[in-house]
Amino acid sequence: MYQIIKQILHTGIKSEKPPQPDDALRSQVQEINAQILKYVGRALAIRHVDAGSCNGCELEIHCLNNPYYNIEGMGIHFVASPRHADMLLVTGPVSRHMEVALKRTFDATPDPKLVVAVGDCGRDGGIFGTSYASCGGVTSVIPVDAVVPGCPPTPVAILQGILTAVSRRV
Amino acid sequence: MRLDDFPKLFTKLHGAMPVWHGSVDAKDLRALCEQVLHGGGKLLALWGEDCSDISPDVQGTTREAGYALHVALVTAPGLLVLTLPVDQNKPAFPDLSDLFPAADRMQRNIADMLGLHPAEGGDHRKWTRHASWPGNAHPLRKSFDINATHATEMDAYQFVPVTGNGVHEIAVGPVHAGIIEVGHFHFSVIGEKVLRLEERFGYKHKGIEKRFEGMSLEQGAKLAGRISGDTTVAYAWAYALAVESVTHTTAPLRAQWLRAMFLELERLLNHLGDLGYLGNDAALGFGFAQFWILKEDLLRMNSELFGHRYLMDRIVPGGVSVDIDSATHTRIFETLQHIASTVSTLKNIYDEHAGVQDRFITTGRVTPDLAAQLGLTGLAGRASGQAWDLRAQFPCAPYDQLEVLMATHRNGDVAARVTVRFEEITESIRLIRAILEKLPQGESRCAIGEVQSVHPGIGWVEGWRGEVLIALHTGSDNLIHRLHAHDPSWQNWPVLEHAVIGNIVPDFPLINKSFNLSYSGVDL
Numbered sequence: 001m002y003q004i005i006k007q008i009l010h011t012g013i014k015s016e017k018p019p020q021p022d023d024a025l026r027s028q029v030q031e032i033n034a035q036i037l038k039y040v041g042r043a044l045a046i047r048h049v050d051a052g053s054c055n056g057c058e059l060e061i062h063c064l065n066n067p068y069y070n071i072e073g074m075g076i077h078f079v080a081s082p083r084h085a086d087m088l089l090v091t092g093p094v095s096r097h098m099e100v101a102l103k104r105t106f107d108a109t110p111d112p113k114l115v116v117a118v119g120d121c122g123r124d125g126g127i128f129g130t131s132y133a134s135c136g137g138v139t140s141v142i143p144v145d146a147v148v149p150g151c152p153p154t155p156v157a158i159l160q161g162i163l164t165a166v167s168r169r170v
Numbered sequence: 171m172r173l174d175d176f177p178k179l180f181t182k183l184h185g186a187m188p189v190w191h192g193s194v195d196a197k198d199l200r201a202l203c204e205q206v207l208h209g210g211g212k213l214l215a216l217w218g219e220d221c222s223d224i225s226p227d228v229q230g231t232t233r234e235a236g237y238a239l240h241v242a243l244v245t246a247p248g249l250l251v252l253t254l255p256v257d258q259n260k261p262a263f264p265d266l267s268d269l270f271p272a273a274d275r276m277q278r279n280i281a282d283m284l285g286l287h288p289a290e291g292g293d294h295r296k297w298t299r300h301a302s303w304p305g306n307a308h309p310l311r312k313s314f315d316i317n318a319t320h321a322t323e324m325d326a327y328q329f330v331p332v333t334g335n336g337v338h339e340i341a342v343g344p345v346h347a348g349i350i351e352v353g354h355f356h357f358s359v360i361g362e363k364v365l366r367l368e369e370r371f372g373y374k375h376k377g378i379e380k381r382f383e384g385m386s387l388e389q390g391a392k393l394a395g396r397i398s399g400d401t402t403v404a405y406a407w408a409y410a411l412a413v414e415s416v417t418h419t420t421a422p423l424r425a426q427w428l429r430a431m432f433l434e435l436e437r438l439l440n441h442l443g444d445l446g447y448l449g450n451d452a453a454l455g456f457g458f459a460q461f462w463i464l465k466e467d468l469l470r471m472n473s474e475l476f477g478h479r480y481l482m483d484r485i486v487p488g489g490v491s492v493d494i495d496s497a498t499h500t501r502i503f504e505t506l507q508h509i510a511s512t513v514s515t516l517k518n519i520y521d522e523h524a525g526v527q528d529r530f531i532t533t534g535r536v537t538p539d540l541a542a543q544l545g546l547t548g549l550a551g552r553a554s555g556q557a558w559d560l561r562a563q564f565p566c567a568p569y570d571q572l573e574v575l576m577a578t579h580r581n582g583d584v585a586a587r588v589t590v591r592f593e594e595i596t597e598s599i600r601l602i603r604a605i606l607e608k609l610p611q612g613e614s615r616c617a618i619g620e621v622q623s624v625h626p627g628i629g630w631v632e633g634w635r636g637e638v639l640i641a642l643h644t645g646s647d648n649l650i651h652r653l654h655a656h657d658p659s660w661q662n663w664p665v666l667e668h669a670v671i672g673n674i675v676p677d678f679p680l681i682n683k684s685f686n687l688s689y690s691g692v693d694l
Contacts, residue, residue, distance in 0.1 A: 003519050004456055014463055048349045052374045055690050056399025056480060061349050062443070063469070066462035080347035095693075096302035096322075097373045098352060101344050127393055131316045132303055133377030151482065152399065154473075 015070035019160040021167040025146045044076040044166060047085035047109065051102045051138065052128075053092030056152040057119040061089065063155040076162065082108040087165065089158075090142075091118045093125040094135040106142045114165045117144045118158055120151045127151075171198040173205035176250055183625055185415040186426075186566035188248025191625045196264050199241065199254050203269050206243045206250070212545050212558075213270035214242040214249065214630075215639050215656035216277065218284040222258060223312045224645060237286055239263045240626070240654070242639060248564060249630055251641070256286055265291040272545040272661045275692075283310040283379070298372045298693065301325035309380050310652070316380045332358035332366050340675065344373045348679075351689035355678075362674040367667045374693035382653035387413045387487060387618065390650055394640065395482050397655045398691035403429075403436040404633030405640065405655065406485040411629030412642035413487035418622040422613040425489035427568045431605045432481050432490070434598040437634040438509070439468055439480070441591040441598075444686050448588055449520065451680040452529040460516055464509050471505045489615030499606050506599050517592050530585035534669040534681030538580055546665045548636015548658040550685050553590045554582035560632035572604050584684040594634075621648050635659065635688065657691030 048061055064071040071077070079085050082105045094102055106115070117138035120126035125136035138144050148161035171179070171194065180192030194202065206212070219238045236258025243250045256263055265288035267274040278297035281287050285308040287294070296305070303309065303320040332339075337358055344352040354370040378397060382390055394409035395402045407429050414421060421429075442465040449457020469479040476484055476492050484492050520526055536546060538555030546554055561574040577593035579586040627642035636658025645651035666685050670678055 003515070003522070007460065007515055007519065008456065011460065011463065049345055050350070050352050050374070052376050053351070053690065054396040054399040055351055055688065056396065056402070056482070058349055058351065059400060059443075059480065063462070063466060065458075066466050067459050068463070068466050078349060082345075092374070093376055095374055095376045096319075097300045097375055098344065101352070101373070105345050127396055128376045128378070128381065131377045131381065132309060132314075132318055132320065133375050133380070151396075152480070154479065 014067040015073055016068055018074055018163065019156050021164040022160050023164070025148060025161050025164045042075045044087060044162070045079045045085050046076060046087045046089050046162070047079055047082045047105070048089045048091070049102060049105050051090050051092045051098045051122075051141075052095030052134065053119065053121060057091040057122070060152045060155050060158060061091070061118070064159060069155045069159060071159065082106075083110065085109050085113070087114040087116060087162070088142075089116050089118060089162070090138045090144075091122055093121040093128040093130075094138055094141045096133055096135055099135055099141055102138075102141050114145045115142055116161050116165050117147045118161070119153055120149055123147045123149050171201055173202055173209060173245065176202075176245075177247055180250070181625055183415050183628060184418045184623065185411055185628070187411065187628070187630050188564055189251060189415075189628045189630065190248065191251045191253070191628075193253045193255065196254060199252055200264050200266075202250070202252060203241070203243065203266055206245055207269050209245065211243055211245040212547075213266070213272055214244050214637060215641070215654065215660070216241055216266065216273055216280065217641060217654035217656070218256070218280040218286050218310065219643055219652045220284060220310060220312045224651065237261055237284065239280070239286060240641060241266070242628075242641070242656075244558075249628065251626065251628060261286045262289040263287075264289055267292045270545060271543070272664065275664065276660060282308070284308050285311065295328060298375050300372055300375075309377065314380070316377060316383075327370060329356050329368050329370070330366070334360075336360050337365060353689045357675060357678075359675060362676070364670050364673055364675060364678070367670050367678075369663055369667060371663070371689060372693050374690050376694070378655070378694040379653060382650050385650045387417070387621075387644075387648065387650065390653065391486050392483060394653075394655065395485075397694070398657060398688040399480065400440055401436070401633045401635060401638060401657070401688065401691065402480055402482045403432045403485060404631045404638040406483070407433060408629030408631040408638045408640040409642070410485055410487045411631070412627035412640045413618060414627070415629070416621050416623045416625070416627035416642060416644050417487075417618045419488060419616065419618045421489045422616055423567065423610045424493075424612045425614045426566070427605050427609050428490045428493070428614060429485050430568050431602050432476075432484055433631065433633070434601050434605075435468065435472065436481060437598045438595060439465055440634040440686075441595050442468065442509070442513075444683065445516075445520075445588065445591055447683050448530075448584070448680065449526065451683050452526045454520075454523060454526050457516065457520065457526075460512070464512055467505060468509065471501065475501060486615070488618045489613070491615070493614040502602065502606060506602060510596070510599050513592070513595055520588070527585065529677070529680060530588055531583060533584040533677050534673060534684060536582040536665055536669045538582065540668060541582060541665065544665045544668065545661045547661045548632075549590055549594070549634065550587055550662050550665070551636065552576065552578045553586035555580040558637075560630065560637060564630075568605060568608070571608070572601055574601065584680055587684040633658070635686070636662070655691070655694065657688050659687040659689075659692045662687050663692065
């Protein structure tokens, strides 16, 4: 125990300031009540759904939980079920084999809900495109509120996408 | 045909790795596989190819048959790639799953994707295909249009039933509870104890191998780096080796050394991340926070020095796309020094933490005998007494001058896989330091020429998870005719089914994480 406490004190606080929302990432007019957004913006539950990614975007989403980005410190946490979620964070081109599962996950998420598509593939299918096996971007299967491009997008960019989706459109 | 003769009978391919290629008939294929097995060798990969659109005069008799089955076997002198012509009027090949259990899913993948079946024996259930294209259509046939969409059908899949008093089933996935890739786990349990686990994958199939067809050799590099995002360096290197093999190119020496540094950085990133999660899954959140600070430090260093956090697209055919100067050396040395000293502290904390050790020791055990029988490979294999590491056994430059120390243990439990990771972190840091100290001067990239070889190009690299293989078949037009990417997860996923038997369900996430296998790398 002494070693653990010593190491924690030695490490210090690594958390950095969060980025600001970016209107450029918005993909559609948000219809959600501003009051609700104000609320969920401070206590947001996110369900991550991999819809067919290469796993690169997942690596960066993991990083959001590290002490530098400290996403939980902002009141945002990842939950184990869409039933508990305010937001779906979706990666990958949507493979045709994941189309049904993604729709069901969306349907299982209570309203009001937000969707953020992560990565170049989440935006439009990216390098994998559209084919017999890929539906392309997330928006071809479920409605999307914000898109975060990048291959993979950095944790700061993903955080910015999340904050953009929950912030009220001016 | 005797195995001892193959270096004389077959063609040695251009490149640093010892790889031979030759054509065989069905009888010789079985005979050679049996000899490889009894000689202590193993199956690396199995893939098929539709050759019907290539004129027979281009690549000889193999092409006349219509289809080809390719088998990559690891033997004492090196990698043996065998090509079996398969008649398009009788698309069948000899079953190899009785010799190599790992062949089972690869054969089912070939049946789905290309319509070639084992002649007799083997599991005939579908594997990669779910419902997005009909059973009589095969995406890797040349007549199959990549852009055509098909009417979906019901995805009926028969799991092996487990019956008995008190047996019940737990179905998990495809969407899992964590930030993780998608796949389905079908548990049969009594109380908390797992009787049987059956995996079902294919959810992430996005047509990667079909997408490669017709790409130029340059274009393919970017896609190869996105087969499995956490292994991007190993895939990019394997792809570059395959291209360099068919074009008879040799990357400049400096590039070869830089590639190895990138590969070791990738190994560090993944091992640091996994050790953090393994602590987390054993309820030591402190471990996650500490290891992921180190991982982030390394990612930021990568971004700053090499322009990409995960080093995507840094290895290209002909060399590397980014070079370093001497100021960079200091920055890398400092970062590694900090990581080395902190990991040493954290290892002591993990080792002495009773709660963590209680979860790690004896959990998810794969004995060396079982590992050998099922062909467990890579990092997980080395934790179960399977002493295979390309960097030590078939060292290409620069590993031939670095004397890589292979980490091996025999307990085969979560604790052993944790220990292998700790030891490989130490070794990778030593290797990167040695690479920087001895880094040759000169160019770091050269041009690649036209295709020179009628043989496949093979890239074979010890990624952080295990052996990654890229097999590149070119057509007569300098374009990719067929590309097969093989991830070590093909071998290791079936062993996970055995590792969890008799364990309690709540230990599954810990066991799964201790293997940390790729879904994208096998679904393709």
